[in-house]
Amino acid sequence: MDTRVPTLVASVLPADFSELGQEVQRLEKAGVDRIQWDVMDGRFVPNLTFGPDVISANRPLVSMGFEAHLMVDDPDPMLPRWVQAGCEIIIVHAEATRHLHRTLSVIADLGARAGVALNPATPLEAVTNVLDRVDLLLVMTVNPGFGGQKYLATMERKIAAARAEIDERGLDFELEVDGGIAEATIGAAARAGADVFCAGSALLNGPGSLEDRAAVLRDAAVAGIESR
Template structure:
């Protein structure tokens, strides 16, 4: 299981420090939540933040774009240093074209599903994507409670992947802790995003990341 700490829960005044802390603590990638205040009711980071943190870490930057009209932002985030760009199927009527555009910029392409969106909505792009992100909370804010029904959604997606011999990674985001990670790991998830659990709860980020790995096993 790969662990991707979300910097949405980091100390914004000490972002470089908090990114280095999770890298040294064993994180596999850094998850960057981009929100525009329209697609979701929160406002966070733009390409400038990605460009600022790119020199700080050697870890892949997993950029989750919760924005309307995401295609217009692809070139800027690619230039800023994103390694993966994840776009919501609900945010564009042209999700296949969006995935192609990301790849044309030399970046891995990921598609995202809100809790209420069926897997059928992304079936046509599954052969060309690198990642599928299943939201396990409603997107917009950190610290929300995990939605248990989403583990079954992950399991169904994993079965689809195996049946078609597809090779995308399955990622989950929302409410991930040492109490919830086992269910999505068992269902077939490969990457877990954890924000408040890593940065805001209990022990040091390194210890929190280790707890997640142990629980996932």
């Protein structure tokens, strides 16, 4: 039985942007472990969201960690801005980065933890040669760009393959999933091998209190991990 503790990450994409600071504080109070900032440029994905100044303005309001998920073409020129804004983890997409090994090294040199994300159509093999450079691998369980999408259960094979690669090579980094994560899906993602779970709509919307919804997700993730 696997007894590792799951990490619950909140995407603030479905938050009320007019009260973003209060939303971030509510998430911390509810027991969420860190915030994911879905940074979109309107090119890599058909949407526009947060810039570093928005993230920086929210950084003093909470003590939990921030991760920047850069769904942008050519993230390299702005990497320092996200670190300066207060993001401890910087996640770039393998599909958007020309020299991935170098980009991951630059993130580490900036003092942040380096993450790499894979779109659903991108095979795990696209990153196997850089896994010794990462602190986090993010397997997308939807196509990036918009919140509220349906979880792609077919990605569980990729999650399981990533977990096997981590364990067989004796690597030590977080395996995160993002997209359609809810009470009905988080257990399957956990059983497949994920240990970090990013949820947006399932946390910020739905019945009960935010604290209740966070607890339901965490309990379901624990059960999934323990059943491996």
